[in-house]
Amino acid sequence: MVGELASNYSTILMMFGFAVVATAPALLISRMIAPRKRSNPVKFLPMECGQVPSGAGRTHFMMQYYAYILMFVVFDVMAIFLYAWGSSILSLPRTATLPIIAFLAIMFAAMAYALDQSRRRNIW
Amino acid sequence: MSVIAPKFRFSEFLKSITDNLFWIIILVTLIGLPVIMIVLLFVDLPVYQGELINPFLAFSWMFHPELSLPLIKSFMITDFFRIAVFPGFGFAVLLATSVIFIERKMLAKLQLRVGPFYCGKIEGILQLMADGIKLVTKEIIIPAKADKPIFILSPLMFVGAAAAFVALIPVAPGWVVADIDLGLIAVFAVIGFFPIITVLASWSANSKYPFIGGIRALFQMVSFEIPLILSLLGVVILTGTLNLSEIVASQASFPWIIFLPVGAIVFFIAMLAELERIPFDLPEAESEIVAGWLTEFSGMMYGLVQLGSYIKLYAFAALFVVIFLGGWNGPMIFPPLEEELILEGKTIGPITIQTPGLPIFSMEFFSGVFWFILKTAAVIFFILLPRGVFPRVRIDLLLDLGWFKLIGLTFLNIFIALALLYAGVFGPGGML
Incomplete structure (x- = not known):
């Protein structure tokens, strides 16, 4: 098996x-x-539109939308949890849908709060 | 410029054909056949119908279609054939390359241009081959401080991940590389690899433009993965299965797009974002950040990434067809073959067909593949169309669209599916 x-x-x-x-x-x-042809070392510089590159290639980058990444970590898992329910719904009793509706409500409320917080750029 | 040869004479044309035939016959008899014989002497041959096959027998089978038919048929049900040729890699690459050509021609027509024209006599049909040869002969330049192993491996992994996605798509009844019960979850798992490969490629290049492109790709794929996953939940609720073949079989009388149009629209938009097509091509926005995460790829490495992205495009279009448009279901357009012809052979006037088991595929198979390819081509057309029509979306509007609008619509779609189920339209004892 x-x-x-x-x-x-x-x-x-x-x-x-x-x-x-x-x-x-x-x-x-x-x-x-x-x-x-390896004669010209300039050829192997990183592309910077013809300028001589300055600074490191792997720089720090302002994670302006970091909140979305945090939300993804939580809600992607929750979305996959819903599949466990969705694929077995035909063999479940109808009352089993109510807890899932509650789960959806909690998920939706949490997501709405997180999205609201993610708009406040000054805290990120 | 394609010009007719200045000294064209019909007699010389015939002479060139006969010359070629002469040399082909000479070379095949003197070199080709002995080489086949020598190879056969060193190959382990199987036992067939209680008889050990010797090289001479195998050689005679090769040129005797009636006898080699069972061998061909037995080869066609092996895993290798499925992976390499039909529902797998060969089929996907063929469709992907034709999509590249059709996209260039179609985009040109949308923008009142001509597109590829000179290469090949008819409408530049050999342009793709010329581009391939050009890419192979170009020098691969790897930036000096790049992480070489990862940088070289990432195009290969991109093609591999796209091919792994193709492996899960059922093309015709029973014709799927990996027929697994958790097919849809496996699809999500494979889709989850693309942002990782993108970020690896962009980070290992050690350059600024790929880095910005990789970060953008990460954000884009992260915000559209949840709408993509949730938009298919409606179909799973109504069918109660995650197996893609069973989802197709459940659409024998009607496709799910009729009952779940909201889910289909959300899935289509999320699909455009995952494929990095215009209007969501921020990771490779060529007017802002050179070529985004593809900036440092050159020559054949760029070609492989492009090949992978078009295989991915085919796989996504096929997934849309499988889930919302009914896959291979459709009216029978080819009449089924007669029993007599399949089992015993037949005599029609002067022609005698006496090869039992000659039809390698059934007509149902041809019909299924025809409908599948037709629907996939239609979906690919709608994926290509925005490239000639829309401008690029700004990144905060993109995240807004993914997180606020599309997720809301997917919840609506889930409640539509639940309403259909509990109103008694679908499900056990339902109306349809």
């Missing part, structure tokens, strides 16, 4: 592997036939 399940999922991994193996030769062929 477990082996059967694993074999079903293994085809996805095999597809991933096949795609990588089938497209890697394109890079190898390119490496073989394309010209490789």
